[in-house]
Amino acid sequence: MGRLSELDKIKSCPSTYVLAINDTMNVLNGKWKLPIMAALGFGKKRFRELERDIPNITPRMLSKELKDLEANGVLKRTVHDSIPVVVEYELTKSGASLEAVMDVMIEWGLQHRKTFIGKY
Amino acid sequence: MGRLSELDKIKSCPSTYVLAINDTMNVLNGKWKLPIMAALGFGKKRFRELERDIPNITPRMLSKELKDLEANGVLKRTVHDSIPVVVEYELTKSGASLEAVMDVMIEWGLQHRKTFIGKY
DNA sequence: TATAGTGCTATACTTTAGTATAGTGGTTAC
DNA sequence: GTAACCACTATACTAAAGTATAGCACTATA
Structure with a gap:
């Protein structure tokens, strides 16, 4: 529950979650x-x-x-x-x-x- | 079960699953x-x-x-x-x-x- | 009729990513 | 002692991705 709502909170702010996704993608980039x-x-x-x-x-x-x-x-x-x-x-x-x-x-x-x- | 073993089968062959991951990454690339x-x-x-x-x-x-x-x-x-x-x-x-x-x-x-x- | 908005495209350029090719300094095997 | 393997590095290049700037055809508003 606490986990899910944390994710939801982050997902309400694109600029934040785009950063997190980029962190993940950059690790595998190229x-x-x-x-x-x-x-x-x-x-x-x-x-x-x-x-x-x-x-x-x-x-x-x-x-x-x-x-x-x-x-x-x-x-x-x-x-x-x-x-x-x-x-x-x-x-x-x-x-x-x-x-x-x-x-x-x-x-x-x-x-x-x-x-x-x-x-x- | 059938699903999990399918994934496992794919994961035993890097050249195949690297392709699948690339398909996903290419969609979001750049x-x-x-x-x-x-x-x-x-x-x-x-x-x-x-x-x-x-x-x-x-x-x-x-x-x-x-x-x-x-x-x-x-x-x-x-x-x-x-x-x-x-x-x-x-x-x-x-x-x-x-x-x-x-x-x-x-x-x-x-x-x-x-x-x-x-x-x- | 001038000004501004919509949904783009064109051209030229810079920056980043990836390739090609060669070479270095060490070790070991013959 | 020379040929070969290991773990890289250096230099020069090409290709792909992204930027800057301008403009076009259309419509709407004043």
């Missing part, structure tokens, strides 16, 4: 963030692993997007001080919680494609 | 689509009304984004053949159903901002 998050959904991975798992991504973009995602607190970069160094990337709790958001996006996307292809 | 959808959340509006309600949008962008949104089937453009003509834009059923997706984005966005500001 061509490569989603594939990266998806690749990390199965567990921690190293830089070169990600580069191989995500077709056509360049190291430049991978590096940049990993930094963005880390800055947004949805993934964590760990440097193991072994020799040679091993660098691993994994989702944070916040990043993992994005899965719930992605789930509803998957459902809407599939539904939309169904009704859409039917019409046109 | 700087202006979300503000437009938000403005139409309260009911039908005319072109100039939208232009006034959305700060700093240019008619060029408004026109372009309205076309995109219409092409994506989330809003409908109606020309009333009165004199002078009145053009109205409103959400379709599909567009209105996006609200559920936006709701979870609002919740994640707010939660994320809370934990995030706490940390940095």
Whole structure:
């Protein structure tokens, strides 16, 4: 109840909730963030692993997007001080919680494609 | 049950579900689509009304984004053949159903901002 | 008939996002 | 010692997204 009415309160003010939605969308913005998050959904991975798992991504973009995602607190970069160094990337709790958001996006996307292809 | 396992099946294949998520994100992509959808959340509006309600949008962008949104089937453009003509834009059923997706984005966005500001 | 509003479009430009290609400094395997 | 792998960075470019400014065809109002 308290939760629902809080959401309702926010939704009565577009400029506020547009900000909140933008916060969410910005985390996944661009061509490569989603594939990266998806690749990390199965567990921690190293830089070169990600580069191989995500077709056509360049190291430049991978590096940049990993930094963005880390800055947004949805993934964590760990440097193991072994020799040679091993660098691993994994989702944070916040990043993992994005899965719930992605789930509803998957459902809407599939539904939309169904009704859409039917019409046109 | 059938629904949940369908989602699970899709989620086991990243290339498929990344597509579905992209379908959803593309509908709201760019700087202006979300503000437009938000403005139409309260009911039908005319072109100039939208232009006034959305700060700093240019008619060029408004026109372009309205076309995109219409092409994506989330809003409908109606020309009333009165004199002078009145053009109205409103959400379709599909567009209105996006609200559920936006709701979870609002919740994640707010939660994320809370934990995030706490940390940095 | 001049002024203002509606619903746009056209042209030119800037800014941001993404690509292509090469290279660095370290490590290990042959 | 040279070839190859790791985790990137640097430079230069192209393409896409967004902005600025002006204008058009129409109607309504004074």
